[in-house]
Amino acid sequence: MRDLLARAAELAADHRASLADRPVARAVDTAALNAAFGGPLPDGPTPPGAVLEELARAAEPGLVATAGPRFFGFVIGGALPAATAADVLATGWDQNGFNAVLSPAAAAAEEAAGTWLKELLGIPATASAGFVTGGQAANTVGLAAARHHVLAEAGWDVERDGLAGAPRVRVLASEERHATVDRALRLLGFGTRAVEPVKAGPQGAIDLDDLARKAGDGPTIVCLQAGNVNTGACDDLRAARAAAENAWIHVDGAFGLWAAANPGTAGLLDGVELADSWACDGHKWLNVPYDSGFVFCARPEVHAGAIAYRAAYLTGAGEVSGMGDLTLESSRRARGFAVWAALRELGRDGVAELVDRCCRLARRFAKTLAAGGAGIANDVVLNQVLVSFGDDARTDAVIDRIQRDGTCWLGGTTWRGRRYLRISVSNWMTTEADVDRSAAAILRLAQ
Incomplete structure (x- = not known):
């Protein structure tokens, strides 16, 4: 086992050492790749x-x-x-992170990391913290807690009686x-038709006047954004709380919630502490290996009431834990070690510097590309840049060339009916030289 794990670490380290120089992506012979993994299952064992x-x-x-410094697609960190x-240690230890009986160490790591995360993100210290797989699970759990609370306030036990015959919940x-918000609503039985869309402003932040017009009495959940997935724009959380003072406020902050950890961008999340639940990713801006996400809830008893379950054979399942009782999985990886x-x-300063540097590099990207004749569609307030090269067909052609070139990788998106290159700067390894090299390649390929 010692030699085997040492060889695995060597192979992994070789891959990581190659990231700065290898093509970000390359043409793949899918048939050959499938053949290499495929074939008949061997009858006997293999060493x-x-x-x-x-x-x-x-x-x-x-x-x-x-995981390399020039991958700018999908808001992916390294x-x-x-x-x-x-x-690697977590894999070797092979701990089940359901509760402190199964792994006291995993429980202690999650308790400490959860405390630090709340401090960094401006979330009340009394909030619960669940370590989940990512933004989808975090939004689902947060909205499950919201469902539990608003219906309990209306006298309905949704965990016992379901949604059939329940008071109507406005979303x-x-x-x-x-x-992921729509998918969570589907999974929770609301259906996507439960959503009452609220207008968005010029940069994609929620329109507060429209929110105030639509907010009212009765069971209501309001979903806000910290970091628009296209533009990086953040909803005005303090004003939104005032506009919908009686609603449950859930903040989808998969990457944008990290803005609170940097003094230079924290003002974008003024009022974050006033929400009821929050979703965030670790494998984006914190640069934790996949898969890692967090869900926080201002009312821990509501969080556990919506998610926890009890079984007689689960040793130590008496009191609510900060682990399996706050997440959807029972057999769960001990994600807290890596976090x-x-x-x-x-450290606190390093997280702030990482966020600040990525924002600076995004602005550098936008400035360089604009000087080269590209169109920049958004105010670059965080790490997102929307780029066009004239009409949609030409922009898509440039995206295709970039993805085949291998210097860097970025994807396309449709925003306000137009096609754009979407650049996300999230990796701790990315430098000014990486941005300049990538921007030069994009402009070269655009010609």
């Missing part, structure tokens, strides 16, 4: 060392340098050294909300 080498050889042609190493959300390690590696 573990041979399996490891076969896996490394088979996977290499299909690996994308998403993985910090300490967090990566901690995740107000921006017309530019993230798709704890990332926060220890960076």
